[in-house]
Amino acid sequence: MISRLFDFMKQSKSIQLNNKYSLDIYTNTYTYHKASSSSSTPKALCDVFINHRGTDTKKTLATLLYDNLKARNLRPFLDYKTLKPGDHIFDHINGAIYTSKVAVTVFSPNYGHSYSCLHELALIMESKKRIIPIFFDIKPSQLDVVIERVRCPDDEIQRFRWALQEARDIVGLMFDSDKGNLSEVVTSASDIIVQRLVELEAEDESV
Template sequence: MQRNMAMSFFQRRFFSQQRRTQMVARRVLEPCDVFLNHRSMDTKKTVATLLYDHLKRHGFNPFLDNKNMKPGDKLFEKINRAVMECKIGVAVLSPRYTESYFCLHELALLLGCNKKVIPIFCDVKPSQLRVVNNPKWSEDELRRFRRALEEVKFTVGLTFNSSKGNFSEIVNSSSDIIIGSMIELKNEERMQHWASILHIRLLGFLPSLSSHFHYSLRAIDARERKIFRNVQALLHVLVFISWVKYISISYYNYQLFIASQYSNGETYPCSTGQCQVAEFPSIKQTGFHFNLQEQVMAASALVIMMIDYRLIAYVALMRIGVTKK
């Protein structure tokens, strides 16, 4: 009896350990989703490790060199693969950040792979960051590092002073931004996935519909007809959305807000030097051109809509008898 109980105990221990090993191995094989780029001697024991542990607890798979690399790993191969696999990069910029070849190499690779980079300026201002002229680095590397550093310096990020701030605050703030960015990227991937599916479906059967609609419709199964109807409905929705902005109060409020903050010909620093404010994507989409005529039109549209919407609301209340009480 005791022997059977002992055997059962050891079997449970063995299978439990085996399951844990399989879970760890599966986690290690998963690609990282957040790459933590930092200067070890400045922030490894503070911001970088705290942020790594926090993201781990929230179910993410971040990459931190001393946590993910083990003896026998090839340095450049492991780092380059992690950068290419990740969704988002977090650059913890510190006073001695630009002295490190690996810090600048990782940053340049992240931006070269078009990864979204969230900068954290820890105990340093963006204007204080400059690439040092290390004689061991080639001219091409220096040029690449300077370009990457200039780009991240003009990227909106977080600032932290370790002598005055609380580490938990910067970790929580960074995590919130990372999680929000991950959700946005996931939604974009889903939209691209469904757009590609619709594109393939449309290329497959819409040409036949145009020439032999009645005959080919019979040959298309129920699933294809359902997709076709969904595409038609989607096109109608897109047409509706294209003009509904003209009856939106927010649309004209945004135009007036832009006009109050910026003037025609004003520029802002970007990766290519100086860019026109009017060419900024979210401003360009509104079709606003910073002239007095458009400002007057926006203000007039707001006045008309406020009067019309109040009249519509009053008439609606009259119809249900509210105004008669």
């Protein structure tokens, strides 16, 4: 994965990372590319899993983030972009969560209404992924599980609430669609994702 990042940054100057990230990532990436070029690692389905509520962010932040990460030569997973006809939805989504290194959770006003979103979040938290939350038109304190109990057993409701509580305690990016610049938050999120991937690669190299 790091070698793909390095190759992309050598070949393209049209997409640049911000401030210190560009220097840190460029230097670290080169080092890890050299050190890991002779080693092989199990093939992952994706580098970054994007967890989001489609009705809120599918046509805006989630898609822009996916495209930005693809342009940086990464392998993001976004359900409607990645899945193909005939794929078993939960098998592919669960596999992508387990094999990814970083997860982006895009919290939005209708997030707590979605079983799929909450199920993915619980798997992300249980598998102890490095998480980058983005709070899109919602504050952390406003997050809650609002699925009807007739559709979901109590133990699963508690599991989802635990996952949301864990996510609330992680520092994330805030975005207000009435005031914020969507391009800026997408770029900032992508920069942070790349930095986290470089850090994780460094941890793997030190083991």
